[in-house]
Structure formats: structure tokens, C-alpha cells
Amino acid sequence: MWLVAEDKHVEYAQEVFSIDQSQDGKKLSLLCPTSKQYRRGNSLNQPTLTIDIEAVADGIISVEATHWKGAARKLPNFELFPDGPPSVDASIKNGDAGTTISSGPIAATVSSNPHTFDIRFHSTDNSRKLTSLLDRSVAFAYSPPPGSMMQTGDARDFQHYILTQTTLGVGEQIYGLGERFGALNKVGQSVVLWNADGGTSSDQAYKNVSFWLSNKGYGIFIDTPQRVELEIGSERSCRVQTSIEGQRLKWYIIYGPTPKDVLSRYTTLTGKPNSLPAWSFGLWLTTSFTTEYDENTINGFLEGMRNRDIPLAVFHYDAFWMRPFHWCDFEFMASHFPDPKAQIKRLKESGLVSKISVWINTYIGQASPVFQEAADKGYLLKRKNGDVFQWDLWQAGMGIVDFTNPDACQWFRSKLDALFDIGVDTIKTDFGERIPTKDVQWFDKNVDAERMHNYYAFIYNKLVYEALQDRCGKDEAVVFARAACAGTQRFPLQWGGDCESTFEAMAESLRGGLSLGLCGYSFWSVDIGGFEGYPDPTLYKRWVQFGLLCSHSRLHGSSSYRVPWLIDDDDKTSQGCTAVLQKFAQLKCRLMPYLYSESLEAVKNGWPLSVRAMSLEFPEDRTAWYCDQQFMLGSKILVAPVFDESGEVEFYLPSGRWSSFWDASQTIDGPKWVKEKHNFETLPLHIRQGTILVVGKEGEKRTNYDWTKPENHEVRMYEPDGESSFPLCDPEGKLVAILRTTEDHGAWRVENIEVRVR
Structure with missing residues (x-):
């Protein structure tokens, strides 16, 4: 509380010196010096922070803290209110307690006490206290500490941060922040919102969503795609600290009062999920990742599933439908798939499966002619010296498609169209997390590399999803996505990434799905049986039960197949893998009248279909907020x-x-x-x-x-x-x-x- 890190210099807003009110009654602008203003001379050689508080929609108030207003507003930005801004019932009133701005059912009151910094967020009728910004709660910081402010004339030598600390009430719990695999309640955790390909067994996450939900009836959305660091009761145990590198920090406080109400308002702000077709709820079977497979392998799997009365909806070709070192060039490996269009047609006509999915990503290995084509046309991310950005991470010499270039987007869509032409119905959009930030230059010069790191997941999945909509129809599009940031709930669905084949990883995955659902994601899936490793029959069958009761269900592994008869030597008893998979796949088919009705309600309101946290249905039950092994x-x-x-x-x-x-x-x-x-x-x-x-x-x-x-x-x-x-x-x-x-x-x-x- 008192000891500042040795490599930091922090300046806190000490009082609200003046308040400007907008004429439309929707905005307050607070001038906040970093020292008490007892006399005129105190205003000299003294930094200030500006805090803008605005009523943006009923139940939603934005707060923006700024040090230097002249700093450029860098791109990209989240797409807010994609369906159009709603009306707002806003007002500003001055009273004995201070100045109050209200936005429908939520309000913020700035204390009128002299030489104080005190901003309280509450329900407009004052029946509920939400959170507050109190003394030493809004600040900027330099690293390293300047010996003299003259040194900051050359800001290149310093990192500049801005932070806010909202109060954390007694018994308050914090949830969400994307698909996180640790403890469901985030209080006591340090969380970094930075997409990473780290599996499901660490604090790294594929899906970092800058939104958190409180059990006190509100949520906060941090309006930046850049790296965000949060100390959730972990630096000051009574506060949630949010910090970014930059000159301004903006977030929205969203009132419920129920958690369902909060999610509905949050997804009005960032976008509602789209609905998904009924066929997508069925069982998906994949080739697995590094396994050897060809047309005969696929036929054997599909015929084996049909012979065992296990209903399938989708068959998925994972990465090795393309040649090694050529990913992702959208070309089927001729040695294994000499005529993919004819094969896909035969699969569908035989009734073995109705839909086909293929794996893609946006990284292109230099061994493929497609790499040279994209490089020559300027479709790949570049270094600042003009070279194509390449590294040997994943594919040798790979480049990364630059989606800030409109021509690159059209080119990428043309590759997708070629897949649709041969019968592909849905796309697994893998990766999108390994986006570099150092020594890179995007085609759009207004784009900031740090902000693009997380945001890349949004533009990647949006492009593929909209291509599918154009080809298949608005409500027939399905992506199977791994990376995400705020707003990607609009492009369903997401799956949990690379989990291990253990009971512990199964539980980690569930916690991840629960956390993501509390960020407005209606649909979620998981690799049944675990991705890494070889599940034994017991684990496989328990994961089958879990996976077939998620909104979407996929059998997938890394170096081993996931068809049931290979797990337990084709045990034909009622307790065997085949019988269990058959029973729960058919159970899901039977549940479709209920599931589909509930899915329409979920997308309408921005709620998870499955897995849905117990707290959403039972918010007044304290125990329900702790349940992380059920849904x-x-x-x-x-x-x-x-x-x-x-x-x-x-x-x-x-x-x-x-x-x-x-x-x-x-x-x-x-x-x-x-x-x-x-x-x-x-x-x-x-x-x-x-x-x-x-x-x-x-x-x-x-x-x-x-x-x-x-x-x-x-x-x-x-x-x-x-x-x-x-x-x-x-x-x-x-x-x-x-x-x-x-x-x-x-x-x-x-x-x-x-x-x-x-």
C-alpha cells in the first residue's frame, strides 16, 4: 500500500479540482491535480489527470482517465454497439452529496467535499452500492523514475502507464476475463490479458477478454485490445487494479442487477452471438492432429461409427490434409487425397456424414508457392525494414497474413471460396495468438502493433465467419475457433484448446468454459478425451459424458485417434467406450428440442447455453458462485x-x-x-x-x-x-x-x- 516498486514513479489524482458538464447532460469532465490545491501556487509544475464520465446506454457508464490528451488514439479499436447505439436516459444533478450523473438504472456521484477524490458508482435509486474510485485510485506512472521532469521531454527513454483501482467489497468475487483455467473466482490473482498458445494448464490463455463480472451486480469492460494487467485483490486486497501502457485508460461499468442482466448489456455493447444451425450440435469426429490418415482411414472411421450406431454430424480434416512445411496453403496433399472434391461428394452421398470441416490458420510456410504469391503481392506482415516478417516457429520460414490490407483479405477469402467449391461446409480457425509486436509494420500504418496482438483474433475469425455466411447463409455459418478477444462471441463457436488427457485437465477445461461463458459466449466445445496424451477407457468415457453435454461436441486428439473402439480394444459391453459414446450421442439428439430453444434464448441475451455457470441461474445462492465442477x-x-x-x-x-x-x-x-x-x-x-x-x-x-x-x-x-x-x-x-x-x-x-x- 505504501511501498512503490523501485523502478516506478507514481502520481495519483489527489482531488477533483473542477467539473465540466456537457450541455446534453450525458458527460462530466473532471480535472484532477496530483497534489492538493490549497493555494494558487500549487497549480504550477504539477501534473493533472482528466477523468471523463459519460452515460452511454441505459445501465452503462464509461470512465476514461487521461494524462496527456495530445497522445495519438491508436488503432485498432473494438467494434462497439455493432447493432447501433441504444437510447440513453441520462441526467446530471447537483446536490449536497455532490454531482451525480445517471444512465438509466446506474449512476456515478462525484463528492462535493473540498480537496477530496471520491467517485461512487451505485444504482440510480441508491438501493445498491457497486464500486468506487477513492483516494490513490487513479494514477499514471513512469518507469524508470525520472530524476527530473525535464527528462520526460524525450519520452522514448520511459515507459508510461496509467492505472485505476476500483474498490473490492467485503465478500466480493470476480469472474470472467476470458477462458481461464485456474480458479473460477479471480480474487487473489494477477491476470495478464495477452493471447498466448499455452495449453490449458497455466495462467496463459488463448482467449483473453477484457471483461469481468462481479457477484455484486455489475461488470467492467476494459476498452482496449492491448496488453492489460490486473491485480485482483492481489496488490491491494480491497481493490481491483487495471493498468496499461499508454496515456489513457477507458472502461465501462455495466449494471445488472442480476448477472444475466449484466451479460445482456455487455453483449449489447460488444455484440450478441449469432445463432448456429441445428446440425452443428451433433457429434464432430476428427482425424486428430499428427496421426497418419488418408481417404481409406477416413472411410474406415466413418463406416465404423455407422456400424456401431453412433450418429455423426461433421467430419473434420485436421492439419495434415495439407503437405508438411506448406501450412497453410489450402492445397490438399495429392498423395493422400488425389481428388478431394470427389471424396467429399462420396462421403455425403453415402450418408456417412452430412458436413465437412477443414483446419486452417493464417501462417504460411515458405516452402509453399502460396507464400511467394502472398509475399510478392504484399499480403504478409512485414518488418520495419521492409522484409516479410518470418520465423521458424510452427512452420519453417512462415509468414503471417496481414488482414489490415483489404486486398489480402480478399485474397484469403478467395482461398476459402475454393474450399467451399469442393464441398467444405465449416472451418476450424486455429491459432491467431502468436502475433509479434516487435519490429513489425502492418499494411495500415495507423495500426499499433501492441493493440493488434489480441485484436488479430477478431479480424481473423470475423473474415472467415462472414465468408461462410456469404456462402452458406446468415444462420448456417459455423467456425471452430481457438483464439479470441472481446467481441468474437459474435462469430461462434469457440473450443477450449490443447488440454491434456487427464481428469485434472478435464476440470481445467470446464473452468475455462465457465469463465468464457461469463463473458457472453453462448457456445463452447472441448477436445473429448483430451488433446495431449492417450486417454484410458475410464477417462475417455467420463469425458464423452461431459463433452456430449456441452453445446458442441468434438472427438479430437493430438497423436492418437479418438474413435471409441481403439480406446478399449472394441469392448462391446454396455460399459464399453462404444456403448457410452452411442448412448450420449443419441441423448444429445433427443435433447435437441430443448437445446435449440435454449440456444435461441442464449443468443438473444448474450448468455452461455452450455457450459453455464450456476451463478447465472441462482445469483442469490452464495454457494452457487463457488461451483466450478458442475454447470x-x-x-x-x-x-x-x-x-x-x-x-x-x-x-x-x-x-x-x-x-x-x-x-x-x-x-x-x-x-x-x-x-x-x-x-x-x-x-x-x-x-x-x-x-x-x-x-x-x-x-x-x-x-x-x-x-x-x-x-x-x-x-x-x-x-x-x-x-x-x-x-x-x-x-x-x-x-x-x-x-x-x-x-x-x-x-x-x-x-x-x-x-x-x-
Whole structure:
């Protein structure tokens, strides 16, 4: 609190000297000297900080702290309010407590006490205190400390930082910040928002999202794609410190009051996820990464899955569909795939699979002629001396596609179009994290290299997603993306990256998915069985159960295949890998009426479909905020994966009566911690009290079918009441009927009370 690092010099805003109010009543500008202004002479040779507070949308206020206003505003910037800025009910009032600016239900009050620095954020009706900026909470810093301010005339010798410290209340917990694999509650952690290809077992992350959610009913979005460092109760235990290198720092405080409300407003600011087609919810099978495969291998896998009655939706060609050292040149390896268009056509016509996916990235090895083509046309990132930026990381002599060049974007899209022409339906957009920042020059000279590092994931995935939309249709596009930053939730879906084949990594992956979902990502997947290593049958089957209850499900590994009969020597018993995969793949098909309805609600509001943190559904339950080994599948189904070889599992049921999906007569009243032991045919799967659940008929093997027809579904009731309802939507997203419960002579029954023309 008192001891500043030896290599830093910090200047804090000490008081609010003056307040300027905008004429439209939407903005305050605070002049904040770094010393108390007791007399006129105190204003000389003294830095100031300017703090702008603005009402930008109902429930959202922006705060921008600036040292030197003349610093250039560098690009790129996040695309905010992509659907257009909403209206705002803003006002500024002066009272005894100070000056208050309100933006719908949220307000900020600047204290009127002389020689103080005190800004409080609260609900407009003053019923809830959110957070605050108090003494020594907004500052800039130099490193190294200048001996004299004359030295800062040559700023090249110094790093300049700006920071804010919002108060962290008693019992307050912080969540989100992207797909993070450590403890779900971030209090006590130092977090760096900087995309890195680090796997799932460290504090590095592929998906750094500059948004965090508090259990106190608000969230904060940090409006910069550059490197952000956060000390979350870890430097000062009662504050969250946010710091960046630069002259200004802007963030938005977003009010709920519920966590669902916060996410809805946050995704209005940064963009809602798009909906996904029903076929994408089915099981995806890949070749795995470094395994040897060709057309015969693929046929063998697909025929093996069909013969074992395991429904597949997508087959994915991973990296080695291209020649070694040539990635990514978009050319099938002729020795293994002499006629890929004909092969893909045969696969689809045979009914073995309906959709095809291929792996790409934006790195191009110099062995490929495509590298020279891109280099000659100026489509690759360059060094400051004009050379193409190259290194031997990943592919020998690889270059990186420069998406700030519009011609490079069109060229890249032409390569994608060629894939679509041969029958490819969806793209796995791998990598995008290893974007250099030193000695690089982007085509767009207004772009700052530091800001491009994280932001590259946005422009990469946006380009591919929009290419798919143009070819397949707005709601038929699907990417399978690894890297992300704020806003990429608009281009679903994302998967968890390279996890190990262990129970610990399975739990790490779940924590990552929960954290990402708390940043407005509706859809998420994971490599079933783990990516690195060789899963034993027990782990594989437990991961199958977990993975088939995520929004999207993919079998994928690194150096070993993931078809079930190779995991356990084709055990044909009911406890074998094949039987377990068959059961849970078919279970997902049966759940599609529920899943698809819930997915439409999720994208409308910016909520996760699965995995959904318990706190979103039960925000008033303190225990729910701590649950990181279970999740909600939509709003009605609770899932508790088994993370132990013994089959034992302990999970928490919030208040209410919960019914087992496997046997509705088995009910448990919460709140309660429950211990159970499960064989491989089941896991804890419990339905919330008051639920009407529409599921497909027993034995359903499709995810894209007309489940609205009575002959294709069954209706279940779980402890219904007079408010139970279910919106039945068809696979195109149209509302067909609303099912509600009515009481009939002491018994409940379901009836259609509304039907719309399809």
C-alpha cells in the first residue's frame, strides 16, 4: 500500500479540482491535480489527470482517465454497439452529496467535499452500492523514475502507464476475463490479458477478454485490445487494479442487477452471438492432429461409427490434409487425397456424414508457392525494414497474413471460396495468438502493433465467419475457433484448446468454459478425451459424458485417434467406450428440442447455453458462485461431470426439488450437497422443478429433424406448477407453439395455448 516498486514513479489524482458538464447532460469532465490545491501556487509544475464520465446506454457508464490528451488514439479499436447505439436516459444533478450523473438504472456521484477524490458508482435509486474510485485510485506512472521532469521531454527513454483501482467489497468475487483455467473466482490473482498458445494448464490463455463480472451486480469492460494487467485483490486486497501502457485508460461499468442482466448489456455493447444451425450440435469426429490418415482411414472411421450406431454430424480434416512445411496453403496433399472434391461428394452421398470441416490458420510456410504469391503481392506482415516478417516457429520460414490490407483479405477469402467449391461446409480457425509486436509494420500504418496482438483474433475469425455466411447463409455459418478477444462471441463457436488427457485437465477445461461463458459466449466445445496424451477407457468415457453435454461436441486428439473402439480394444459391453459414446450421442439428439430453444434464448441475451455457470441461474445462492465442477445446460438441466476413476461425484443442488433425468421418480430437495456413484451409463443429470421438457423419441439419431411433430417428440413434466412453460421452436428458429401447464381436477396436463403460422 505504501511501498512503490523501485523502478516506478507514481502520481495519483489527489482531488477533483473542477467539473465540466456537457450541455446534453450525458458527460462530466473532471480535472484532477496530483497534489492538493490549497493555494494558487500549487497549480504550477504539477501534473493533472482528466477523468471523463459519460452515460452511454441505459445501465452503462464509461470512465476514461487521461494524462496527456495530445497522445495519438491508436488503432485498432473494438467494434462497439455493432447493432447501433441504444437510447440513453441520462441526467446530471447537483446536490449536497455532490454531482451525480445517471444512465438509466446506474449512476456515478462525484463528492462535493473540498480537496477530496471520491467517485461512487451505485444504482440510480441508491438501493445498491457497486464500486468506487477513492483516494490513490487513479494514477499514471513512469518507469524508470525520472530524476527530473525535464527528462520526460524525450519520452522514448520511459515507459508510461496509467492505472485505476476500483474498490473490492467485503465478500466480493470476480469472474470472467476470458477462458481461464485456474480458479473460477479471480480474487487473489494477477491476470495478464495477452493471447498466448499455452495449453490449458497455466495462467496463459488463448482467449483473453477484457471483461469481468462481479457477484455484486455489475461488470467492467476494459476498452482496449492491448496488453492489460490486473491485480485482483492481489496488490491491494480491497481493490481491483487495471493498468496499461499508454496515456489513457477507458472502461465501462455495466449494471445488472442480476448477472444475466449484466451479460445482456455487455453483449449489447460488444455484440450478441449469432445463432448456429441445428446440425452443428451433433457429434464432430476428427482425424486428430499428427496421426497418419488418408481417404481409406477416413472411410474406415466413418463406416465404423455407422456400424456401431453412433450418429455423426461433421467430419473434420485436421492439419495434415495439407503437405508438411506448406501450412497453410489450402492445397490438399495429392498423395493422400488425389481428388478431394470427389471424396467429399462420396462421403455425403453415402450418408456417412452430412458436413465437412477443414483446419486452417493464417501462417504460411515458405516452402509453399502460396507464400511467394502472398509475399510478392504484399499480403504478409512485414518488418520495419521492409522484409516479410518470418520465423521458424510452427512452420519453417512462415509468414503471417496481414488482414489490415483489404486486398489480402480478399485474397484469403478467395482461398476459402475454393474450399467451399469442393464441398467444405465449416472451418476450424486455429491459432491467431502468436502475433509479434516487435519490429513489425502492418499494411495500415495507423495500426499499433501492441493493440493488434489480441485484436488479430477478431479480424481473423470475423473474415472467415462472414465468408461462410456469404456462402452458406446468415444462420448456417459455423467456425471452430481457438483464439479470441472481446467481441468474437459474435462469430461462434469457440473450443477450449490443447488440454491434456487427464481428469485434472478435464476440470481445467470446464473452468475455462465457465469463465468464457461469463463473458457472453453462448457456445463452447472441448477436445473429448483430451488433446495431449492417450486417454484410458475410464477417462475417455467420463469425458464423452461431459463433452456430449456441452453445446458442441468434438472427438479430437493430438497423436492418437479418438474413435471409441481403439480406446478399449472394441469392448462391446454396455460399459464399453462404444456403448457410452452411442448412448450420449443419441441423448444429445433427443435433447435437441430443448437445446435449440435454449440456444435461441442464449443468443438473444448474450448468455452461455452450455457450459453455464450456476451463478447465472441462482445469483442469490452464495454457494452457487463457488461451483466450478458442475454447470447448467440451459436454464433447466444441471450437469455434474464425474472427475474420479471410482465414479464417485459430489455436487450441489440449489433450492427447489430436482428430478433425475434417468428416473423422474428419484427427486432431491435442495439446497443440498449430494454424493453419488455412477457407472458409465449415467452421470448426475437433474431437472429443475417446474420444467416442461420436450425431447426427441427414444433412438433418435439426428440433431436436425422436425422435432415439432408429435410423432417425433415426447413431453415430460417435472414437478410442474401454474407458471411452467416451454417455447417449442423448429430447427429454423421459428416459434411453433408455447406449451403451458394447466390444472385438471388436481392433476397437471400440458396444452398448446399459442400456435403461430410457420
